[in-house]
Amino acid sequence: MSTIGRILLVEDDPKDVELTLTALEEYNLANEVVVARDGEEALNYLYYRGNFTMRSHENPAVLLLDLKLPKIDGLEVLKQIKSDGNLSMIPVVVLTSSREEKDMVTSYKLGVNAYVVKPVDFHEFVNAIRELGVFWAVINEPPPGSVGRA
Amino acid sequence: MQWERQLPKPLSAIQGYGLAVVCVSVSFAVALFLDRHHFSTVSQPLFLLAIAIVAWYAGSGPAALAVVLSGLVNDYFFIPPLYSFYITRDDVPHFVIFILVALLLSWFASIRRRVERALLQSREDLKREVAERTQQASLLNLTHDTIFVRDMSDVITYWNRGAQELYGWTPEEAIGKQAHELLHAVFPVQIDSIRAELLDSGRWEGEVEKTKSDGTRVVVASRWSLRRDDQMRPAAILETNNDITERKRREQEIRTLNEDLQKRGTELAAINKELEAFAYSVSHDLRAPLRHMVGFTELLQKHAAPVLNEKSHRYVGIILEAAKRMGDLIDDLLAFSRIGRTETHKKSVSLEQLVREALSEVRHETEGRNIEWKVGALPACYGDGSMLRLALINLISNAAKFTRTRPKAEIEIGSTDQKPDQVVVFVRDNGVGFDMKYSDKLFGVFQRLHPHDTFEGTGIGLATVQRIIHRHGGRVWAESQVDSGATFYFSLSKSGGG
Numbered sequence: 057m058s059t060i061g062r063i064l065l066v067e068d069d070p071k072d073v074e075l076t077l078t079a080l081e082e083y084n085l086a087n088e089v090v091v092a093r094d095g096e097e098a099l100n101y102l103y104y105r106g107n108f109t110m111r112s113h114e115n116p117a118v119l120l121l122d123l124k125l126p127k128i129d130g131l132e133v134l135k136q137i138k139s140d141g142n143l144s145m146i147p148v149v150v151l152t153s154s155r156e157e158k159d160m161v162t163s164y165k166l167g168v169n170a171y172v173v174k175p176v177d178f179h180e181f182v183n184a185i186r187e188l189g190v191f192w193a194v195i196n197e198p199p200p201g202s203v204g205r206a
Numbered sequence: 207m208q209w210e211r212q213l214p215k216p217l218s219a220i221q222g223y224g225l226a227v228v229c230v231s232v233s234f235a236v237a238l239f240l241d242r243h244h245f246s247t248v249s250q251p252l253f254l255l256a257i258a259i260v261a262w263y264a265g266s267g268p269a270a271l272a273v274v275l276s277g278l279v280n281d282y283f284f285i286p287p288l289y290s291f292y293i294t295r296d297d298v299p300h301f302v303i304f305i306l307v308a309l310l311l312s313w314f315a316s317i318r319r320r321v322e323r324a325l326l327q328s329r330e331d332l333k334r335e336v337a338e339r340t341q342q343a344s345l346l347n348l349t350h351d352t353i354f355v356r357d358m359s360d361v362i363t364y365w366n367r368g369a370q371e372l373y374g375w376t377p378e379e380a381i382g383k384q385a386h387e388l389l390h391a392v393f394p395v396q397i398d399s400i401r402a403e404l405l406d407s408g409r410w411e412g413e414v415e416k417t418k419s420d421g422t423r424v425v426v427a428s429r430w431s432l433r434r435d436d437q438m439r440p441a442a443i444l445e446t447n448n449d450i451t452e453r454k455r456r457e458q459e460i461r462t463l464n465e466d467l468q469k470r471g472t473e474l475a476a477i478n479k480e481l482e483a484f485a486y487s488v489s490h491d492l493r494a495p496l497r498h499m500v501g502f503t504e505l506l507q508k509h510a511a512p513v514l515n516e517k518s519h520r521y522v523g524i525i526l527e528a529a530k531r532m533g534d535l536i537d538d539l540l541a542f543s544r545i546g547r548t549e550t551h552k553k554s555v556s557l558e559q560l561v562r563e564a565l566s567e568v569r570h571e572t573e574g575r576n577i578e579w580k581v582g583a584l585p586a587c588y589g590d591g592s593m594l595r596l597a598l599i600n601l602i603s604n605a606a607k608f609t610r611t612r613p614k615a616e617i618e619i620g621s622t623d624q625k626p627d628q629v630v631v632f633v634r635d636n637g638v639g640f641d642m643k644y645s646d647k648l649f650g651v652f653q654r655l656h657p658h659d660t661f662e663g664t665g666i667g668l669a670t671v672q673r674i675i676h677r678h679g680g681r682v683w684a685e686s687q688v689d690s691g692a693t694f695y696f697s698l699s700k701s702g703g704g
Binding site: 176 | 485486489490491493494496497498500501502503504505529530533537540544
C-alpha cells in the first residue's frame, strides 16, 4: 500500500463536504480527494471537460456520489458512468441522506457498487466515511487505469 | 259462419234417386192433369223442369234416372201413339231435342256440383288454416317477448301482445303502419347495411332505440329473421324485441361510476405522488441540516472541550440529544408515511411465525429484564407479512417499554376467534396502563400519554399499527386501567375474501 487511490467526492453541500473531508482527514485520506459540486462538474471531471481538461489521465479509485445534486442529479451521473465502457469500471458509492427505497432500487439497477445512507450521528458518520475511504481507496484493488497502485 | 248457410248439404244417393222419382212423378201427375183439361204439349217442359231440379239438387246420377224415366213416361203417355213406347218418325227430332236439353241441364248441374264441391273443399281448407293460424297467433300472444312481423315494405302485418305491452299500441293500431315510422327506430348502423346483412344471412341482431306510444324511449335487443316465399323471394321480417333499457341504464351507471372511480384514482395517484415528493424532500432536506448540526456540534465539542465549562458541556449534550430525537422523529414519520404509500402484498401468513420474528427483534431491548412471555396459539391470517410484523414489533415493544417499572413483567400474546373468518390478536401487559378517557388519542400521530423522560418514544408507533391494520381492513383498539396493564387488540381476516 504505497499510495492511496484518488477519491472523487460529488457533493453540493459545502457543510457535507467539510464534514466528509474532516472525517477523511482524521485518517489521512483527504489528500487525494477531488470535490465536484454538482453532477455536471463530476461528468466534466470524468470526461476531461471544463476545468478538468488538464487533469491526469487516470480515473479515480472511487466515486462518492450524492444523489440530490444541482444541474445533473446523482442517478443521472451514475447512469452515464455505468453506460460508458471507459468509465463503467469505476467503483461508485452512493452517499446520500435519503433512505428512499426507490432511490436504492434504481441505484442498484444502474449498477452502483455500494449504497450508504449518511448517518445523522456524527460518530457513525465519521466511521462510515472512514470505512468507505479505507475500503475503496486503500483495500480495494481498483480497476486498471485508476489513480494509485497500478 | 256466413257461408255455411249459403251452401246446402249435398243429398245422399238414396235421397237423390228418390228425388228423381218424386220429381218425375209429380211432373207426370201435373202433365196428366193438364192434359185432361186440354192443355196438351206442356208435358215436355214439365219433365225438363223436373230433370233440372233433380240435376241441380241431386247430381248427375239421379238426373240421368230422371231423363230416362221422363223419356219413357212422356213417350208412353203423351207422344202418339199413346200408351205405347213406339216413336213415330216425325217425333224423333222432338224426342232427341228433349234428351239433348235434358243432358245439357244435367251437365250444367254437374258442373255446378263440381264447383260446389271444390268450394266446399277450399272452405274446409280455409277453416283449417284459419284455425291453425289462430292457434299460432294465440301462442305468440302468450309470450312476454315482443314479436311483430313486417312485410318487405316495412308495413306491420302482425303484432303480438308482448309488442302491445312494450310499445303501448294495440294490434289494430299498429298493423298496417310503417314500423320504423311508428316506433321512430334509431339503428346502431346504417339501415342499408342491416338490410344487406338480413338478405345475406337471413338474420340480423342489434340494439335499437325506439319510442313507445307515450313518447318514452326504450332500448331493445332486436332480432330479425327473414321469411322467404316459395320462390325464395324475401317475403316478411319477423322481429323480436327485448327491453334492455334498464340494463343499458345500469351499464351506463356503472360506466359513469367507473369513470368517476378512475378520475378519483388519478387524483389519488397525483396526491400520492405529491406526498411521495414531500416525503422524499423531507428525508433529504430535513436530515441534512440535522446531520450538520450534530456533526459540527461534535466538532465544536471536540475542539472546544478544554475551554467549555460543565454547563456548556451539558448544553452541547442537549443540542446533540435534541438533534438525535429529531432524527428519530423524521425516520419514524417517514416509515409511517411509507406504510400509506407502499402497496400491500397480501397472502396467507402464519401469525405464529410473525410473532416469533417480532419477539427476536424486540429481544435486544429487553436484555437483563425479568419478563415472563406467554405466547398462545395463533392461526394463519391473510395479510402483508412485513407490515404485520412491524405492527407486532410496535405493540410488543410498547408492552416491554411500559412494563419497565415492574419488577416482573408479564406480556401475553394470543388470539381469540369471534367470527368464523376473523381473528383477533391481542398483546396484554401488566404495565403502567393508561386512562381510558384518552383512548381516542392513543392511535394519533405524535400523540403520547406519558412524559418523554419517563417513557421515550416518538408517538408514531401506535399510529403506525393503526395504519397497518386499517390497510388490512381490520380494526384496532385497546383496553386499560391506570396502573393495571393494558391490552391492545387488532382484528384481521383469515382468508383473502374478507
